[in-house]
Amino acid sequence: SYELTQPPSVSVSPGQTARITCSGDTLPKKYAYWYQQKSGQAPVLVIYEDTKRPSGIPEKFSGSSSGTMATLTISGAQVEDEADYYCYSTDSSGNPSFGGGTKLTVL
Amino acid sequence: EVQLVQSGADVKKPGESLKISCKGSGYSFTTYWIGWVRQMPGKGLEWMGIIYPGDSDTRYSPSFQGQVTISADKSITTAYLQWSSLKASDTAMYYCARSPSPSRHFDYWGQGTLVTVSS
Numbered sequence: 604s605y606e607l608t609q610p611p612s613v614s615v616s617p618g619q620t621a622r623i624t625c626s627g628d629t630l631p632k633k634y635a636y637w638y639q640q641k642s643g644q645a646p647v648l649v650i651y652e653d654t655k656r657p658s659g660i661p662e663k664f665s666g667s668s669s670g671t672m673a674t675l676t677i678s679g680a681q682v683e684d685e686a687d688y689y690c691y692s693t694d695s696s697g698n699p700s701f702g703g704g705t706k707l708t709v710l
Numbered sequence: 711e712v713q714l715v716q717s718g719a720d721v722k723k724p725g726e727s728l729k730i731s732c733k734g735s736g737y738s739f740t741t742y743w744i745g746w747v748r749q750m751p752g753k754g755l756e757w758m759g760i761i762y763p764g765d766s767d768t769r770y771s772p773s774f775q776g777q778v779t780i781s782a783d784k785s786i787t788t789a790y791l792q793w794s795s796l797k798a799s800d801t802a803m804y805y806c807a808r809s810p811s812p813s814r815h816f817d818y819w820g821q822g823t824l825v826t827v828s829s
Contacts, residue, residue, distance in 0.1 A: 604773060636815040638755070645805055645819040646747075646755065657817070689755050697813035698771070701747075704754040 605694035607702035614708040621677040623705045625690030628671060635673035636691040637666060680709045712736040714806055714820035721826045722796050729792035730823045732806030739787040740764035743809040745816060746791045750802045760812050761789060769812050796827045
């Protein structure tokens with residue numbers, strides 16, 4: 604299956620900016636999406652089509668994409684933002700895949 | 711309000727069959743795709759497959775083709791994921807989720823169904 608590569612973990616202090624990357628060969632041509640999954644909960648979409656934020660998602664969450672890398676940025680990260688974050692995209696044939704996930708720690 | 715409500719947790723023995731459900735409400739059930747996502751204990755999300763309840767067009771990930779069956783009954787706005795012979799390795803949380811198309815994102819998710827397979 605199509606491979607999307609994320610760092611296993613990212614750690615920041617409260618109030619700092621957290622950046623989580625996702626690399627994939629088709630990202631120059633395919634949108635990236637980002638999901639937040641807090642412990643024991645279902646995933647929640649936080650960014651779609653590289654940069655768009657769904658209704659109800661705080662402005663602290665933003666997305667960008669350049670070349671083969673997409674980035675989720677969480678500005679002023681707080682303890683409540685601790686979660687696993689997954690990128691999602693498709694291969695050249697439209698087959699979907701999730702990245703391996705990144706555990707964000709804020710301490 | 712869009713809602714996807716999944717059936718409750720289940721415990722089965724290896725070799726048994728199982729069908730779990732996902733009931734959609736608050737939107738036109740036949741005009742969105744419903745997908746299934748597996749999450750094994752302590753692991754990441756895996757895309758399993760997706761169905762369009764309007765005409766039952768179904769797509770599977772190669773990793774899950776032949777291992778599970780996805781179906782839907784539009785008359786009761788419910789999608790299903792079923793196994794004919796469970797294995798211990800099927801132990802996982804299974805989520806259903808709504809998508810505007812097979813290659814796009816999931817915008818609403820169910821609460822998850824925990825399936826435990828143990829002798």
